[in-house]
Amino acid sequence: MKNISTKITLSILAVIISSFMFMYGCGDDPEMGIGPVKEVKLDPTVNSDLAGKGKQIFDVKCVACHKIDEKLVGPALKDVTKRRKPEWIMNMILNPEQMTKENMIAKNLFAQYMIQMTFQNVTQDEARAVLEYFRSNDK
Numbered sequence: 734m735k736n737i738s739t740k741i742t743l744s745i746l747a748v749i750i751s752s753f754m755f756m757y758g759c760g761d762d763p764e765m766g767i768g769p770v771k772e773v774k775l776d777p778t779v780n781s782d783l784a785g786k787g788k789q790i791f792d793v794k795c796v797a798c799h800k801i802d803e804k805l806v807g808p809a810l811k812d813v814t815k816r817r818k819p820e821w822i823m824n825m826i827l828n829p830e831q832m833t834k835e836n837m838i839a840k841n842l843f844a845q846y847m848i849q850m851t852f853q854n855v856t857q858d859e860a861r862a863v864l865e866y867f868r869s870n871d872k
């Protein structure tokens with residue numbers, strides 16, 4: 734009797750441990766995207782200085798393919814902060830090529846737009862500023 738219950742307990746433990754390993758190992762959350770950004774802490778109020786910096790970067794590095802209110806080469810970026818997580822948006826800006834290959838959401842966009850978004854040589858801080866600009870458009 735004792736042996737059997739030990740065995741059962743051990744197999745339950747094994748199942749629990751392997752499902753944790755699955756969740757944290759290979760089970761990437763598609764809504765977070767793939768790239769250097771794992772967590773973004775947002776202040777509920779938009780920082781207008783940062784958003785202004787983001788607009789400057791956007792107007793130089795993104796307008797060839799994006800408009801805010803209309804689709805151009807890529808999607809219109811109005812309400813992007815409502816449909817995507819901040820981590821996903823920053824990872825898309827910083828790592829678009831891997832995103833369109835390995836992230837389900839970006840893969841679907843690529844299938845629709847049929848053009849590869851390219852990395853625009855932005856730093857993580859610059860990507861954060863662009864995110865703030867998007868937040869200011871969407872509030």
Ligand code: HEC
Pocket residue numbers: 791794795796797798799806807808809810813817822825826829833839842843844846847848849850851853855863
């Ligand atoms: C060469 C054209 C091009 C450039 C330059 C470009 N993008 Fe994109 N972007 C795209 C395309 C096309 C997509 C759709 C995914 C794909 O096909 O690669 C996209 C997708 C996105 C998305 C996801 C939109 C959604 O609806 O989820 C975001 C956010 C984005 N781009 C932001 C930016 C930012 C910020 C910049 C400038 C730093 C930028 N892009 C520069 C073409 C471009």
